[in-house]
Amino acid sequence: MVNVPISKALNVFGRKADELRQSYDSTLHQINSLRNNFPELPALGSVTCPILQAIQDRIPSGIAIFGQTYQAKCSVVNELFKETIVSQETTEITEGRMIRIKYGFENYATVGDSGSYVNLEFFPNSVESAYSEDSNGSSKSGLAKKELILLPEKEGQLSKIEESAIEVSLNHILLKDGSTVMVSPSGGSFGIDEIVDSAMDVCLPFVIYAIERASFTHRELEDLKYLQKRLPHSAVLFVRSAKNEEESELADQLENIGYLNPKGFTTKSWLNRASRCQFLPSFTDFHVELEPNIRRQARAYLIQASTHLISLLESCMSKLLNRCMDMSRDLTMTPKRLNYAEEQEQKIFDLYRSVTLENVNDAIVKSIAMVLEEVELGKHEILLNNWKKGARMSNRELDERINTVDQYVLNQISSKSSSIICNLENIGDKGPLKRSLELLESKVEYKQSESRPSVRLTELLNAPNGHTLAIDDGLPTSAVITRRFKRVFQPKTHADADNSATSWAQTHVANLMALLCPRKLGTALLRQIKNRLYEAHENFITSMVLLDQKHQNRLNKVENTKLRLRRHVCPRLGRLMLENSSFRDLIMYGMPKIGREIGRGQYGIVAQSDHWGHRIGVAVKSVIPDGDRQWGDLSLEFYYTKWWLEPHPHIVKLYGSLIDYDSYGPEENSQPAVLLIMERLRRDLYTAIKQGISYCDRLQVALDVVNGLRYLHSRGLVHRDIKLKNVLLDGNNRAKISDLGFCKPGAMLSGSVVGTPIHMPPELFKGAYDASIDVYALGIMLWYICSGSTRLPQNFERCSSKEALWNAVRRGARPEHLTKFDPRMWTLMQECWKMEPDERLKLGEIESELSSILEIERKKVSKNKSVKLQKSVGPGELVVSSTPRSQNG
Numbered sequence: 024m025v026n027v028p029i030s031k032a033l034n035v036f037g038r039k040a041d042e043l044r045q046s047y048d049s050t051l052h053q054i055n056s057l058r059n060n061f062p063e064l065p066a067l068g069s070v071t072c073p074i075l076q077a078i079q080d081r082i083p084s085g086i087a088i089f090g091q092t093y094q095a096k097c098s099v100v101n102e103l104f105k106e107t108i109v110s111q112e113t114t115e116i117t118e119g120r121m122i123r124i125k126y127g128f129e130n131y132a133t134v135g136d137s138g139s140y141v142n143l144e145f146f147p148n149s150v151e152s153a154y155s156e157d158s159n160g161s162s163k164s165g166l167a168k169k170e171l172i173l174l175p176e177k178e179g180q181l182s183k184i185e186e187s188a189i190e191v192s193l194n195h196i197l198l199k200d201g202s203t204v205m206v207s208p209s210g211g212s213f214g215i216d217e218i219v220d221s222a223m224d225v226c227l228p229f230v231i232y233a234i235e236r237a238s239f240t241h242r243e244l245e246d247l248k249y250l251q252k253r254l255p256h257s258a259v260l261f262v263r264s265a266k267n268e269e270e271s272e273l274a275d276q277l278e279n280i281g282y283l284n285p286k287g288f289t290t291k292s293w294l295n296r297a298s299r300c301q302f303l304p305s306f307t308d309f310h311v312e313l314e315p316n317i318r319r320q321a322r323a324y325l326i327q328a329s330t331h332l333i334s335l336l337e338s339c340m341s342k343l344l345n346r347c348m349d350m351s352r353d354l355t356m357t358p359k360r361l362n363y364a365e366e367q368e369q370k371i372f373d374l375y376r377s378v379t380l381e382n383v384n385d386a387i388v389k390s391i392a393m394v395l396e397e398v399e400l401g402k403h404e405i406l407l408n409n410w411k412k413g414a415r416m417s418n419r420e421l422d423e424r425i426n427t428v429d430q431y432v433l434n435q436i437s438s439k440s441s442s443i444i445c446n447l448e449n450i451g452d453k454g455p456l457k458r459s460l461e462l463l464e465s466k467v468e469y470k471q472s473e474s475r476p477s478v479r480l481t482e483l484l485n486a487p488n489g490h491t492l493a494i495d496d497g498l499p500t501s502a503v504i505t506r507r508f509k510r511v512f513q514p515k516t517h518a519d520a521d522n523s524a525t526s527w528a529q530t531h532v533a534n535l536m537a538l539l540c541p542r543k544l545g546t547a548l549l550r551q552i553k554n555r556l557y558e559a560h561e562n563f564i565t566s567m568v569l570l571d572q573k574h575q576n577r578l579n580k581v582e583n584t585k586l587r588l589r590r591h592v593c594p595r596l597g598r599l600m601l602e603n604s605s606f607r608d609l610i611m612y613g614m615p616k617i618g619r620e621i622g623r624g625q626y627g628i629v630a631q632s633d634h635w636g637h638r639i640g641v642a643v644k645s646v647i648p649d650g651d652r653q654w655g656d657l658s659l660e661f662y663y664t665k666w667w668l669e670p671h672p673h674i675v676k677l678y679g680s681l682i683d684y685d686s687y688g689p690e691e692n693s694q695p696a697v698l699l700i701m702e703r704l705r706r707d708l709y710t711a712i713k714q715g716i717s718y719c720d721r722l723q724v725a726l727d728v729v730n731g732l733r734y735l736h737s738r739g740l741v742h743r744d745i746k747l748k749n750v751l752l753d754g755n756n757r758a759k760i761s762d763l764g765f766c767k768p769g770a771m772l773s774g775s776v777v778g779t780p781i782h783m784p785p786e787l788f789k790g791a792y793d794a795s796i797d798v799y800a801l802g803i804m805l806w807y808i809c810s811g812s813t814r815l816p817q818n819f820e821r822c823s824s825k826e827a828l829w830n831a832v833r834r835g836a837r838p839e840h841l842t843k844f845d846p847r848m849w850t851l852m853q854e855c856w857k858m859e860p861d862e863r864l865k866l867g868e869i870e871s872e873l874s875s876i877l878e879i880e881r882k883k884v885s886k887n888k889s890v891k892l893q894k895s896v897g898p899g900e901l902v903v904s905s906t907p908r909s910q911n912g
């Protein structure tokens with residue numbers, strides 16, 4: 024039987040690669056369908072793993088033969104097929120063609136550029152004969168020397184690898200599954216990069232390197248370095264094709280270029296696990312060693328490709344989860360921002376509205392005095408056109424000048440009064456309101472004709488400013504009549520004697536000011552201010568209604584997208600992640616040997632295993648998900664624990680996962696089991712309390728749990744099932760939170776009622792809750808920790824059913840006070856299980872209170888110990904050693 028194991032190894036790789044390709048296709052399909060709505064997802068072209076690419080392009084695996092000489096490579100081919108496929112007279116060939124051997128029904132070869140066709144007359148181990156022991160048909164001749172030699176290049180024309188290659192069709196078992204065998208060309212002008220490119224076009228190569236000489240040339244070493252760079256996870260099988268005793272230099276040279284590390288090989292046959300390289304001193308063990316070698320290389324390829332796929336999925340998942348959290352923030356913050364904007368605007372409006380006539384009068388009186396003083400001091404330059412000293416003015420010109428000065432003065436009074444009024448009403452910093460409005464507006468689209476609240480707000484803020492007062496607004500009726508009379512009956516021309524423009528204006532301003540009536544001016548100004556104020560306020564309200572509507576529509580879409588993410592997208596990607604991760608873990612570490620059962624929960628059985636991969640003593644939780652929903656939940660539990668969270672000292676570590684398809688039962692709807700491999704702890708807190716654990720240790724456990732919870736919450740997750748059995752203790756009674764089965768990002772909480780009855784807070788039944796449900800559950804756990812017993816609180820025990828318990832809890836029933844409780848701990852637990860979630864303590868506060876209580880307890884314990892020791896030893900006696908014993912509470 025020839026080459027069947029090698030063929031099998033290639034076949035297994037092919038099947039695994041198919042699995043991976045399907046996963047990759049599903050992943051790409053998912054991402055493609057999501058990219059429109061989630062442009063932050065990685066662009067599909069960003070997958071840069073050549074192995075994954077080759078697998079996706081359905082490029083079959085193959086064997087690529089490189090080597091020092093053409094003859095050495097040809098010997099490997101013949102040895103591989105156990106037939107003389109290439110003639111033995113290749114010794115002097117320095118310029119040899121690339122040979123590509125593929126499966127075909129007939130045995131023949133075509134030579135690209137020479138166009139020759141060679142009928143191979145031998146009968147190698149054809150598919151049919153491969154399985155029969157008497158398949159010893161021998162070749163009559165192989166490819167002859169003349170066919171193998173590269174034609175000399177035509178002047179100025181470089182020959183192409185493919186064009187000069189020999190394509191061989193062989194009816195051989197080794198090639199049956201589409202595999203290819205490729206022999207690299209020798210000599211010619213081909214670079215190693217070109218050769219590898221061309222090999223990878225037809226196959227994902229497992230590399231064999233044929234050695235003939237006792238050392239590598241510089242060029243050969245460079246080529247080997249390139250191979251290592253191009254196929255970093257590939258392994259190379261070095262085989263010596265001719266007998267040669269000196270070999271130490273080869274090993275040293277390979278070690279120098281990083282192919283081998285100094286340990287792990289003998290001079291006869293070195294196998295180096297670190298770099299997955301092997302050296303065979305002759306063809307004796309070639310067939311025996313080739314098969315495991317191919318398996319090793321195949322494993323490396325699959326690990327590399329699946330790692331890429333996992334990291335692609337991981338990046339999608341984390342982006343989508345972050346998006347989900349952003350959406351959640353958006354959904355809660357936007358209505359708050361809209362309210363805030365409305366309230367703040369109303370405040371400003373109310374403040375301006377409360378301006379009274381008295382306020383305005385005061386402002387006007389002050390402004391008149393200021394203007395008068397400034398004019399007298401010459402601070403104002405009133406521009407009077409064509410003023411010539413001593414020149415004659417027409418009456419029209421005089422009227423124009425009077426009007427100019429009047430209007431100028433009134434404008435000054437108006438603007439000064441406005442700023443006095445604005446200062447009068449302290450409306451505070453308008454920055455946050457403006458920014459909030461701008462943020463709200465930036466999230467929706469506006470047509471040009473639609474009005475924005477931020478613009479309306481500016482109008483409102485400017486309501487007291489920029490009003491125009493007319494002269495009739497400020498003069499008493501008698502003064503108006505006198506002025507008109509004077510103008511009508513004055514002589515038609517007017518000589519402006521000796522006055523300069525400024526002194527004329529000053530005199531005129533003084534006369535005008537004497538006549539102005541502040542109250543009348545104030546009434547006119549206040550009317551204008553209020554008119555504009557009401558108008559701006561109305562406009563603001565209308566623009567807010569529009570903004571509100573726009574956000575309502577937007578938030579509806581956000582809610583739908585979030586729902587889609589929570590219900591479909593994340594569970595689906597999570598499942599792909601779980602499957603791929605399990606695929607890789609299986610290749611890397613295999614199935615664990617399941618030992619004794621150590622625990623059983625509602626969903627899974629936990630058993631111990633002595634080791635898995637390089638980890639000693641692990642716990643294996645096996646769950647058979649029932650339906651898509653449970654698959655989704657389990658996948659997300661896996662994702663949060665393994666990928667979303669960093670390793671934390673107070674959260675149980677998840678090492679990996681496996682999907683056990685063999686657990687399929689005979690029933691039609693049976694499902695595979697998912698195995699979650701975790702660090703193994705000694706016992707859970709329930710058992711520890713039953714077995715007896717000191718009060719100090721129990722307080723330390725509580726502190727550890729708070730610490731773990733703080734981390735979970737800081738990563739946006741809510742545990743939802745904090746209870747004694749989900750807290751695991753190590754050999755030193757330090758605690759870790761386990762079972763993240765109900766754990767969810769706060770942003771994805773749907774309001775479903777989950778958890779363990781006595782730890783469920785009242786708001787859980789309303790369907791709207793947040794991370795503070797963990798604080799409530801912690802409060803109940805603190806009760807057990809302080810009671811030092813696993814007995815139900817009497818107040819709960821009285822309830823005849825789950826429903827009765829929940830009704831009691833909703834009415835305010837909580838665990839009873841026990842006399843042994845430290846008053847501070849009793850207060851602490853009460854603060855945790857308060858009815859109103861907002862009133863419950865924050866984890867940071869709980870942590871500092873617990874630390875302080877624990878410190879005091881520790882001091883008490885050490886004081887008691889030293890008193891006991893002194894009593895037992897007696898004064899003056901020497902204490903040699905004391906073994907601390909655990910104090911059972």
Ligand SMILES: Nc1ncnc2c1ncn2[C@@H]1O[C@H](COP(=O)(O)OP(=O)(O)OP(=O)(O)O)[C@@H](O)[C@H]1O
Nearest residue numbers: 622623624625626627629642702703704707748762
């Ligand atoms: N890593 C571990 N090391 C040691 N024991 C463990 C480990 N994980 C779980 N156990 C034990 O197995 C029990 C059940 O495990 P777990 O709570 O994870 O299962 P479950 O089906 O999710 O339970 P639940 O009913 O709480 O949902 C635990 O109470 C604990 O005693």
